[in-house]
Amino acid sequence: MTDQKPPPPASLSFQDMILTLHRFWAAQGCVILQPYDVEMGAGTFHPATTLRALGPKPWAAAYVQPSRRPSDGRYGENPNRLQHYYQYQVIIKPSPADAQDLLLASYRAIGLDPLLHDFRFVEDDWESPTLGAWGLGWEIWCDGMEVGQFTYFQQVGGIAVDLPSFEMTYGLERLAMYVQGVENVYDLRFNDAGNARSLTYGDVFLRAERDYSAHNFEVANTDMLIRHFADAEVECAALVERGLAQPAYDYCIKASHLFNLLDARGVISVAERASYIGRVRALAKACAEVWVAGELV
Amino acid sequence: MAEFFLELFSEEIPARMQAQAAANLAKIVGEALGPVQPRDVVTFYGARRIALAANISPEMPASETELRGPKLGAPSQAIDGFLRKNQAERDELVEEGGHFLLRRHVAARPAADVILADLGKALAAFPWPKSMRWGQSAAFTWVRPLRRIVCLLDGAVVPIALGTVVASDLSEGHRFLAPGTFKVVNAAQWQAELRQRRVIADATARRAMIADGLQREAQALGLSIVKDDGLLDEVTGLVEYPVPLIGRIEQRFMALPPEVRELSMKVNQRYFSMRDAAGEPAPYFAFVANIEASDGGAAIIAGNERVLRARLADAEHFWAQDRQHPLEDYLPKLKSVVFHAKLGTQFERAERISTMAGVLASLLGVTLEDAYTAQRAGLLCKADLVTGMVGEFPELQGIIGGYYAGDNAIGRAIRTHYQPKGPTDEVPRGLVPSIVALADKFDTLIKFFECGERPTGSGDPYALRRAALGVIRIIVENGLPLPLNEPGLIVDHSLLDFILDRLRVKLRTEGRRFDILDSVLAKGKDFNLVRLMRKIDAIESFLQTDDGLNLLAAYRRAANILRIESAKDGPYLQNADPEQLREDTERQLAALLHERRPALSREIESENYNAAMKNLAAYRKPIDQFFNDVTVNADDPSLRLNRLFLLNDFVKQFDQIADFSKLEG
Numbered sequence: 001m002t003d004q005k006p007p008p009p010a011s012l013s014f015q016d017m018i019l020t021l022h023r024f025w026a027a028q029g030c031v032i033l034q035p036y037d038v039e040m041g042a043g044t045f046h047p048a049t050t051l052r053a054l055g056p057k058p059w060a061a062a063y064v065q066p067s068r069r070p071s072d073g074r075y076g077e078n079p080n081r082l083q084h085y086y087q088y089q090v091i092i093k094p095s096p097a098d099a100q101d102l103l104l105a106s107y108r109a110i111g112l113d114p115l116l117h118d119f120r121f122v123e124d125d126w127e128s129p130t131l132g133a134w135g136l137g138w139e140i141w142c143d144g145m146e147v148g149q150f151t152y153f154q155q156v157g158g159i160a161v162d163l164p165s166f167e168m169t170y171g172l173e174r175l176a177m178y179v180q181g182v183e184n185v186y187d188l189r190f191n192d193a194g195n196a197r198s199l200t201y202g203d204v205f206l207r208a209e210r211d212y213s214a215h216n217f218e219v220a221n222t223d224m225l226i227r228h229f230a231d232a233e234v235e236c237a238a239l240v241e242r243g244l245a246q247p248a249y250d251y252c253i254k255a256s257h258l259f260n261l262l263d264a265r266g267v268i269s270v271a272e273r274a275s276y277i278g279r280v281r282a283l284a285k286a287c288a289e290v291w292v293a294g295e296l297v
Numbered sequence: 298m299a300e301f302f303l304e305l306f307s308e309e310i311p312a313r314m315q316a317q318a319a320a321n322l323a324k325i326v327g328e329a330l331g332p333v334q335p336r337d338v339v340t341f342y343g344a345r346r347i348a349l350a351a352n353i354s355p356e357m358p359a360s361e362t363e364l365r366g367p368k369l370g371a372p373s374q375a376i377d378g379f380l381r382k383n384q385a386e387r388d389e390l391v392e393e394g395g396h397f398l399l400r401r402h403v404a405a406r407p408a409a410d411v412i413l414a415d416l417g418k419a420l421a422a423f424p425w426p427k428s429m430r431w432g433q434s435a436a437f438t439w440v441r442p443l444r445r446i447v448c449l450l451d452g453a454v455v456p457i458a459l460g461t462v463v464a465s466d467l468s469e470g471h472r473f474l475a476p477g478t479f480k481v482v483n484a485a486q487w488q489a490e491l492r493q494r495r496v497i498a499d500a501t502a503r504r505a506m507i508a509d510g511l512q513r514e515a516q517a518l519g520l521s522i523v524k525d526d527g528l529l530d531e532v533t534g535l536v537e538y539p540v541p542l543i544g545r546i547e548q549r550f551m552a553l554p555p556e557v558r559e560l561s562m563k564v565n566q567r568y569f570s571m572r573d574a575a576g577e578p579a580p581y582f583a584f585v586a587n588i589e590a591s592d593g594g595a596a597i598i599a600g601n602e603r604v605l606r607a608r609l610a611d612a613e614h615f616w617a618q619d620r621q622h623p624l625e626d627y628l629p630k631l632k633s634v635v636f637h638a639k640l641g642t643q644f645e646r647a648e649r650i651s652t653m654a655g656v657l658a659s660l661l662g663v664t665l666e667d668a669y670t671a672q673r674a675g676l677l678c679k680a681d682l683v684t685g686m687v688g689e690f691p692e693l694q695g696i697i698g699g700y701y702a703g704d705n706a707i708g709r710a711i712r713t714h715y716q717p718k719g720p721t722d723e724v725p726r727g728l729v730p731s732i733v734a735l736a737d738k739f740d741t742l743i744k745f746f747e748c749g750e751r752p753t754g755s756g757d758p759y760a761l762r763r764a765a766l767g768v769i770r771i772i773v774e775n776g777l778p779l780p781l782n783e784p785g786l787i788v789d790h791s792l793l794d795f796i797l798d799r800l801r802v803k804l805r806t807e808g809r810r811f812d813i814l815d816s817v818l819a820k821g822k823d824f825n826l827v828r829l830m831r832k833i834d835a836i837e838s839f840l841q842t843d844d845g846l847n848l849l850a851a852y853r854r855a856a857n858i859l860r861i862e863s864a865k866d867g868p869y870l871q872n873a874d875p876e877q878l879r880e881d882t883e884r885q886l887a888a889l890l891h892e893r894r895p896a897l898s899r900e901i902e903s904e905n906y907n908a909a910m911k912n913l914a915a916y917r918k919p920i921d922q923f924f925n926d927v928t929v930n931a932d933d934p935s936l937r938l939n940r941l942f943l944l945n946d947f948v949k950q951f952d953q954i955a956d957f958s959k960l961e962g
Contacts (some may be wrong), residue, residue: 120585120587163432183607
């Protein structure tokens, strides 16, 4: 029981948190990649995770991935929900023996001290039906809040992995809100310019959240989206035929995002949903197979 | 005697799996080390380890074995095969008793050899519900990465290996409060050293520490903790060093229904709810941290309060949004929610439940007002499925509808209409709530049976077994005179049998004699469950008395004689002829049967089965004496026949209630 809140820590700005994580994981030997240039629902979809988790070659990467969840848009009115947010994604293959310690050290680096805060590893089995992927791991809790997801990949694209990877996903906005002690995502300090160039998360993204919410829920041309989904499916299959794994996979990600948009527009019935997910999974599986075949050569 | 100690240290094991894992560990060690007879086995479990200590024999004693081989003179292929199978030589065989025998001396083995040879193999097949590979595991799998094994025999390392992990004598304490390794010498030192290093290894002690600590913290504020054993178990599995803490709930959230607040606290956050001195919800929550923080827990409490605030603010939003419209406004939305492809929408389901509630109301003869209330509640009982609150907290279906319908009879009936959700859940009380809960379950059972979606051996996706159990419990526990096969209710005989079968399962799981149910049903199916249970109860308590057991023996004897004799010239349906009664004891029995018959019929007529069984008990002495003194198969054929009439009369009196020959034991 306390009557006073502890004094606010000298916390990192949103962008400093990203830079800190970059430096931290770079020091662990990860290549620091830039966001993938195709819309996707989560950092896991990035080929640096999905494809590289497969095959026998070691791999280590960290990157920020803008993640689009069209159904989560709230027109900028909900303090916690966004249709576009940032995930910080780390993948190391094979998983290192000290993965948990590394992870905790990364939290320490951004200002969360495990001797001051209550960190826990709470069971959370991860599964992505669209990617045909699953793994075992935990939600990372800090003082009762989920601040990340830790997964040991077991299967991707329907294929059992050769070398299990360690995958860590931080929800950056939520984590930053905790670190900065802010209750509304739009109040986050994006930078710490200390002058007229100081911007909040709202300064950067509020307008986009409003506009995209309207687009996702009201305006997006569903006939066109359905057409594009079918085109992406055909193109993906054609590229798979040619053994061009990553270009094929681009179209798989596109199909997945188109499906999410159609879902947000409410034009997919419950019965159709399962069939759409199955179609994307089939694409992911085909891409994964072609990728693995190329890695073994 | 030697001390065996084993610790399997891993990354965090899911809380729900730990207790079972400790039990499995004991079983596996017990089997693998069987030859050195483990005893005084103690197990430990927690977030990062399962462990076991036991006393074992220092060695497996030498023994002689004897295997019987082919007969003497058997073809040589048979003999060769036997030798090959046992890796033996021809000159090891001795001839004895017409067979070849293979006698062998099995040398004594030190316990360490047994452990090394057999334990690793057995542990590699550990039955985790789900297991995984990791970067260093090769083909070995465990629930989460296995990081260390401590395997000691009287303090000396037995280097068993699992995957790439080889046993040593090094263990670890608390992840944050005592990083680094320490040397293990024996189980007691391990436990003491862990305590120093802020790990309570004994789960029972840890659980008690949590319960006591929470209570202490609560009492200091004049509050109490709402008991929740399941949550306590889970929390015990989440922390190695429990530190109970209390946080505050902002007053404005106390306006939310306690169910909403407390579900969010429990399911999402693993918090305990609290009550004030008057038993009312208090604006506090209790939780258990895993560290003694350097600031006394201030940052941890502040953090948890923030998380809860965000969650409750969400709930508050739905609570305000939803209540802008009365519950009935949500009804039309049910038209677009499919209940089941073959059974239409939730709206059609609600209409059916309402109609069914009307049927039940009239069968039970309730007042017009109650009938209306039941039908109205039936129509509205699914409307909360399309509210924001139930969308966010599906577990609160029904309860939310109850709140939104208002503090009235309709709301109360909606609130409890999913009950009972299991064998120990509360049953709705009162006529209207019972009717609505029954209407929901009857609709589910009848409709799914109609469209052929019946439970199979292991699959019961629509929880029809639970619905049937609910029907039984509501009717029986509320004493409702409602035969299941009344017009307007169930016509499908397979469904009626299904429900009776669930009654059988219910009796069995309650440790009651379900053979009594079969003995009653053998005399005709009775779908009036209240009457059926009254018969069963009466017979069960009758059989717990001396008179009952003796009479059952006498009944069996009589029924046996009748069965055997009937084959010759039965059945023996006439009344015994008083003129033909020779012995005193048979006259006494006949007189008693005659005297008791009207009372017995009356009691059965009025369904007073306890009195009926008491009446039957009066036969005990006369029938015992009858069998003592009288020979049924007398030489005189007319005497024999007369005595068979008498016995048949005796048996028939019992048969009015149940077929006692179906009883076991």
